Amino acid sequence: NAGVTQTPKFQVLKTGQSMTLQCAQDMNHNSMYWYRQDPGMGLRLIYYSASEGTTDKGEVPNGYNVSRLNKREFSLRLESAAPSQTSVYFCASRTIRPRDPEAFFGQGTRLTVV
Amino acid sequence: AQSVTQLGSHVSVSEGALVLLRCNYSSSVPPYLFWYVQYPNQGLQLLLKYTSAATLVKGINGFEAEFKKSETSFHLTKPSAHMSDAAEYFCAVSGPGGYNKLIFGAGTRLAVHP
Numbered sequence: 001n002a003g004v005t006q007t008p009k010f011q012v013l014k015t016g017q018s019m020t021l022q023c024a025q026d027m028n029h030n031s032m033y034w035y036r037q038d039p040g041m042g043l044r045l046i047y048y049s050a051s052e053g054t055t056d057k058g059e060v061p062n063g064y065n066v067s068r069l070n071k072r073e074f075s076l077r078l079e080s081a082a083p084s085q086t087s088v089y090f091c092a093s094r095t096i097r098p099r100d101p102e103a104f105f106g107q108g109t110r111l112t113v114v
Numbered sequence: 115a116q117s118v119t120q121l122g123s124h125v126s127v128s129e130g131a132l133v134l135l136r137c138n139y140s141s142s143v144p145p146y147l148f149w150y151v152q153y154p155n156q157g158l159q160l161l162l163k164y165t166s167a168a169t170l171v172k173g174i175n176g177f178e179a180e181f182k183k184s185e186t187s188f189h190l191t192k193p194s195a196h197m198s199d200a201a202e203y204f205c206a207v208s209g210p211g212g213y214n215k216l217i218f219g220a221g222t223r224l225a226v227h228p
Contacts, residue, residue: 031212040123042204042220043158050213058215090157096212101146101165103206103216105157 002026006091006106013081013113021076021109023091030096032074033103034058034066036087043090049074051096081113116141116207118219126225133192135222137179137205140186146214147188148206149179152221158204164188166210175199200226 007022025032030051035043035058045058047066055066063085065077074093078085088110092103121136139145147164162173169181179190188205202223208216 029212033216035218040220042120043218045215045217048215056215059217092158092216094212094216098211099165101208101210101212102148102160102163103158105159107157 004091004093004104004106006089006109008109009107010110011112013078013111015082015113017081018077018079019081020078021089021091021111022073023075023106024073025091025093025104026072027093027095027104028071029093029104030071031094032068033092033094034064034074034076035090035092036060036085037090037108038087046076046089081111083113085111086113087111116145116209116215116217118205118207118217120205120219120222122222123220124223124225126227127195129197129226129228130194133177133190133195133199133224135190135203135205135224137188137190137219138186139188139205139207141207141209143209146208146210147179147181148208148216149173149177149188149190150204150206150218152202152204154201161190161203195224195226197226197228200224 033048034046049068094103149161150158205219208214
């Protein structure tokens with residue numbers, strides 16, 4: 001099993017450009033998450049999807065949109081990239097089974113906006 | 115709503131010394147609590163989890179954590195540090211069930227010196 005797969009791994013954007021970060025999981029998980037990681041700030045939740053067809057804002061949603069395309073895939077879109085969105089982005093997924101509530105993470109996407 | 119506070123952004127210990135990383139949480143519902151570890155340029159790996167069963171939880175690599183409801187704490191300990199423990203450690207909280215938000219603390223970077 002691949003687990004959680006994120007593409008691309010690295011990306012450089014110019015200010016104002018748009019892009020979509022892709023995330024797919026093959027563990028049949030219901031919930032999926034997008035985080036950004038910045039030095040000294042830990043992981044901050046951007047958006048999450050508790051199940052197929054639902055999405056909710058996290059701690060830092062401004063400047064981002066998401067789509068839960070199906071149960072496997074959860075994409076994050078930057079419509080007009082800004083230097084403040086330079087960060088490492090992580091996707092995660094987890095089951096709703098109470099005994100196995102831990103999240104599994106992808107390897108991250110390192111995004112630089114110049 | 116949930117939140118996590120990790121006391122100490124950097125902790126330094128000698129090899130063989132006790133490791134203590136502090137985590138306090140806030141939650142309006144019974145919490146699920148997690149510790150994750152991140153090695154340089156990698157994703158996050160689960161160390162251990164608390165899901166309202168035993169209050170003393172044992173994880174991988176000799177780490178353990180104790181849930182103390184009265185103190186709203188979930189501190190991570192390891193009796194004897196090893197050089198390979200040098201990494202960044204994150205505490206996280208969610209409500210019961212994998213359909214909830216999963217909120218992380220700011221992280222603690224552990225250095226282990228000879």
